[in-house]
Amino acid sequence: MHRETLQGFIVLEGIDGSGTTTQLGLLKTRLERSGVAYSLGCEPTTGPIGVLIRSALSGSFDARPETVARLFVADRGEHLYGPDGIVERCARGELVISDRYLFSSLVYQGLTCEPSLPERLNESFPLPELVIFFELDPDTAAGRMGSRASLEIYENLEFQSQVAQRYRTVLSSFEEAGMKVVHIDAEARSEQVEEAVWKAIAPLANKVSRR
Ligand code: TYD
Numbered sequence: 167m168h169r170e171t172l173q174g175f176i177v178l179e180g181i182d183g184s185g186t187t188t189q190l191g192l193l194k195t196r197l198e199r200s201g202v203a204y205s206l207g208c209e210p211t212t213g214p215i216g217v218l219i220r221s222a223l224s225g226s227f228d229a230r231p232e233t234v235a236r237l238f239v240a241d242r243g244e245h246l247y248g249p250d251g252i253v254e255r256c257a258r259g260e261l262v263i264s265d266r267y268l269f270s271s272l273v274y275q276g277l278t279c280e281p282s283l284p285e286r287l288n289e290s291f292p293l294p295e296l297v298i299f300f301e302l303d304p305d306t307a308a309g310r311m312g313s314r315a316s317l318e319i320y321e322n323l324e325f326q327s328q329v330a331q332r333y334r335t336v337l338s339s340f341e342e343a344g345m346k347v348v349h350i351d352a353e354a355r356s357e358q359v360e361e362a363v364w365k366a367i368a369p370l371a372n373k374v375s376r377r
Contacts, residue, residue, distance in 0.1 A: 204261040272285065
């Protein structure tokens, strides 16, 4: 099935603890300085469906894996098409960056459900212009996450090793179909990662509207 590509839409992906959220925060400073029109988001979102997902991830809402897959898709639908959503912002010429998108569903829910379910549920969503994938060894990520107060249901080494492997399969199939994926060495020092992320984003930032 042919999918639309949203110009100016960039997605950060990686296993848990690979640093996407930290880097999104660092990007904000760079984008502010650059003068481009931009917005930052994340999935699960901070909206009501995202809040429900968080309670499933923490284990306080003991949902079936298929229900979790459907919640992520419902949350994504609002993130994309809701008021001031990704589609509207890209159409205005903004650079829109999301910490995680449908690739997370194809990877995580592809492991917890029959893979055809997340594939089917996500098949009509548009693709980003660029995916930045944070490459990090699951052992290193587990070491980094060890200091976190409470762990979510997916945050164990065995599952994260499967996540790392499935990311490779999922992203290479999109790359083969022509989507641009930049792989970043997330093992490097934070400043180096920040530099590599900016290098990937800068060409796209030059194409969008100024504030
Ligand atoms: P994230 O907010 O990146 O993690 P953190 O709590 O470390 O800041 O993502 C939350 C979790 O949600 C993460 O384990 C990946 C998972 N996830 C899915 O399983 N499917 C999805 O579609 C998305 C967007 C995230």
